[in-house]
Amino acid sequence: MTDQIPALRLENIVKTFPGVRALDGVSFQVMPGEVHALLGENGAGKSTLMKVLGGIHQPDEGRIFIEEVSAIMASPLDAKSKGVVFIHQELSLADELSVAENIYLGELPRKSFGRVDFEKLYADSGAILERLKCGFTPQTIVGDLSIANKQMVEIARALTVDAKAVIFDEPTASLTDAEKVVLFDIINDLRSQGVGIVYISHRMDEIFTISDKVSVLRDGEYRGSLITADTNEDEVTQLMIGRSLDLTAAIEHAPLGKVALEVRDLSCGALFHGVNFKVHAGEVVGFYGLVGAGRTEIAETLFGLRSPSAGKILLDGQEVNISSPIDAIRYGISLVPEDRKEQGLVLGMNCRDNMTLPQVGDLTAGPFVSDGAEIAIFDLYRDKLAIKTPSWRQQVGNLSGGNQQKIVIGKWLSMAPRVLIVDEPTRGIDVGSKSEIHNLIRDLAKQGYAVIVISSEMPEVLRVSDRVIAMFHGEIIREFSSEEVNEDNLVQAISGIKSDKVA
Incomplete structure (x- = not known):
């Protein structure tokens, strides 16, 4: 050569x-x-x-x-x-x-x-x-x-x-x-x-x-x-x-609060059926499965993008009816979607406007949107999430993938949700930013958020989760604590093996 x-x-x-x-x-x-x-x-x-x-x-x-x-x-x-x-x-x-x-x-x-x-x-x-x-x-x-x-x-x-x-x-x-x-x-x-x-x-x-x-x-x-x-x-x-990363360090588990979200026998046509799980305040629950297992569809149903065909959704022990994203937001459920560029951001808009978009109607001063209120929200979450951008005026489309993802997360955190669902949190993100997002998810749990993480990357699910739910063909096959889950039994579960014995 x-x-x-x-x-x-x-x-x-x-x-x-x-x-x-x-x-x-x-x-x-x-x-x-x-x-x-x-x-x-x-x-x-x-x-x-x-x-x-x-x-x-x-x-x-x-x-x-x-x-x-x-x-x-x-x-x-x-x-x-x-x-x-x-x-x-x-x-x-x-x-x-x-x-x-x-x-x-x-x-x-x-x-x-x-x-x-x-x-x-x-x-x-x-x-x-x-x-x-x-x-x-x-x-x-x-x-x-x-x-x-x-x-x-x-x-x-x-x-x-x-x-x-x-x-x-x-x-x-x-x-x-x-x-x-x-x-x-x-x-x-x-x-x-x-x-x-x-x-x-x-x-x-x-x-x-x-x-x-x-x-x-x-x-x-x-x-x-x-x-x-x-x-x-x-x-x-x-x-x-310019530095090494320890991506194998053990995570710290936050003390669990009360059950923030409970799902009972939830179904959505042929997409998933008979789904039952709970998420506590201060807990990260990971969902893992092959493409088509129903993970994203559950998230979309909880956020009101799909209508359930059966089952119940409870928040803080009270049954709620979620028929649209407006309902989900009102009840305190937020979704960071799988495709941030298509579903989570308006790439031609600036950072500030993207971050305040869901609540722009609440930030008006007379007939106009309050620039000061919007900038204050952006500044707060830029500092909290360490978002790297020259200013709020920068178009979101010009940011790196990791900073775009932080904008989407900041947008929903600014709405003070009870439950945060993050679908494929680090897709298309470099190894340094991936570590930052993982640490951010764990920090959110420490702050008392109930967090659901959906990921196609097994190391990611194993690293960030307190519990892991394995799905196969629209149903939950196994649920693992962080102490018992490993690559072998997780692969068995997503392949449809229902054994209650840990491999």
Whole structure:
């Protein structure tokens, strides 16, 4: 590999946004047939660097070379024509169009008089979908697909050209374990064809499974590279955040208060049935299960987004009827949703307005919203949650994933809830911010909040929870205390094994 020329090379790239120097003279390269992981905390500059390479942003300074030929990436289509394909973390699909039209968007095959050659379009798209082992057709409307399947359509786009380099930005954030296996097979196939792969992920297990080399950015600067086989997670983490993290430290359990939330025989059609559990004040209850087990659907029912078909919800021992989020908020139930960007934030609005949005009607002075009251709320929770932002005027869309998540949590804490439900609290968040969110959840329990955490990451559930509830096909299979739960018996439970014996 040392005698080869790089598939792509970036030299002294500088990119500045208002108030932020996102990239400060960064150089980076990937060789043909190499999977090169690019790591760093949220806001370190990873995605910005790749967006410069992918033609989304233009660099203020620096140069890009494709196989040592200087190139200017005027647009994503221009970058793709030069052999650089960007698979985005945020989906960039047209929901109203078919899968095939999305795969070949901007380069649809044509017949005479400019007509689209749908026969060729569907045939070519079908071949790619078959290669990806997708269970949907080229004619399927993208808006009808799940998030995971939409991500597979994004990946399919990369296979339409003779790529020299493919950039994967958090590609597994919405994929199931089975779909991850297919993705890694595709990456290995591209690697065998001599394609350079840039792989951005916060998931260390994936980095050590798929990559050959790791490069790290911190505060917009290049901090070094490591051979994956010769390093370990602690060394990579120290390079990323400038310190080591002890993610195995035992948690402190707060004294439990009275039962804040009780659910009796709760059902919601075919999504989940006969669910019973309690959450005390000062307690974190973790929900764990495979995709489709019913965890998120329970949270949405408690928050009034779904209507239960049977059962009761009790708060402080009193039965309540929750038919909408307005009811849930009034009763003191708040939900930090699974997808913060789509469901938890208005990305074009500033930090202050996002944080005060649910209570804006209570912050009026005459016909106007009280700026002073809003700023006071934002300042309070910015300090409490250590939110890093230049000011309240900063657009939320410009914040790192960890700080965006803190804005969503602060928004609901400012409503003084009795019960806080957090769905996938650290999805798409770097290892440093993940530790902060975990500590924040434990601190909330110490303050007397009743907290429900739903997570697809077993280490996360085991770390933050006082009790863990395992779900399988819409029902609770087992409930574990923190002392008895471990990886083995939790895996057994989410596989449908109802044994009362701890493995």
